[in-house]
Amino acid sequence: MDKNDEDRDERGFFGEAPSVPERESREKPHYHGHRDRLRQRFAEAGAAALSDYELLELFLFRAIPRADTKEPAKTLIKRFGSLAEVLGAPEHLLSEVKGIGDAAARDLKLVAALAQRMLKSGLHGRQILSSWSQVIDYCHAAMAFETREQFRILFLDKKNQLIADEVQQTGTVDHTPVYPREIVRRALELSASAVILVHNHPSGDPTPSRADIEMTKTIVETATPLGITVHDHIIVGKSGHVSFKGLQLF
Structure with missing residues (x-):
């Protein structure tokens, strides 16, 4: 699978993974199967079937397309204490967590901003x-x-x-x-x-x-x-x- 194909796969997020030749499938990193299973659980059972770190991991698939996101998600929860505190943490502290970096930290702050805007819009009228x-x-x-x-x-x-x-x-x-x-x-x-x-x-x-x-x-x-x-x-x-x-x- 070339880089463009893999990027399109990640942008699809919950979509079906494209079929690949058997040899290329065997060469996929170990976390690809885990990502597919986690997507499937969310699609079939919703957010209630996933723990906080798993929801965070699922989101990080998009921001970190070619690396394992399970450990960074667990580390974020452990360091800041809860999912709410992860989203409320300053961007520079998020980016310091191993495996996160600037782009993923910025994406997490975007999620926090969207959540705040959603709650605020519910008050209007x-x-x-x-x-x-x-x-x-x-x-x-x-x-x-x-x-x-x-x-x-x-x-x-x-x-x-x-x-x-x-x-x-x-x-x-x-x-x-x-x-x-x-x-x-x-x-x-x-x-x-x-x-x-x-x-x-x-x-x-x-x-x-x-x-x-x-x-x-x-x-x-x-x-x-x-x-x-x-x-x-x-x-x-x-x-x-x-x-x-x-x-x-x-």
Whole structure:
């Protein structure tokens, strides 16, 4: 099989493997049969029949067409801890894993971006407060694995539908500067009636600090006289999330 034929085979992904002469078939690398079997399992039984590393391995077939992808997939899960953490890891750390490299690392970040965009698109046109689990899923996918703190705001209209989703500030590993007047100014520019505040804790622990609580109270006090409601402040971390409303912190 020449290089062009092999590349076409990999681009087909789930398609039938082209027939090859018996001699060439015997010369195929050992992992080709494994790839065919894994594709077949996915085609017949779906994702539920595959473990996380196997799904990752299956995806890597396209990015790494002429090498074994089983060990790199297992190494990624072992190093970062879970499939979610693999997709949330920085590109430069992904590329350092043996067998991955720059191209496969970039493809993994593309998958992460597509997942975030899918979750975000599911919020458009919906009443946000009645789609709370989707809000949490989106915020977790977008922010939980960031290595620096981000402060994000979801701006809502009078029907509590999403107008805009913006990262207002990016800080350090444990601090993000937040300016309540800038938040209110932006809400007025967008004609937003309400906001949901979101930020992440790169440490993984979403427990609010005293500074988080005081900052939230200041934003509420600044926004309320201007008719802007703060529905909630959510902190996301690798281990979960915390809702200020749920904890009755304002």
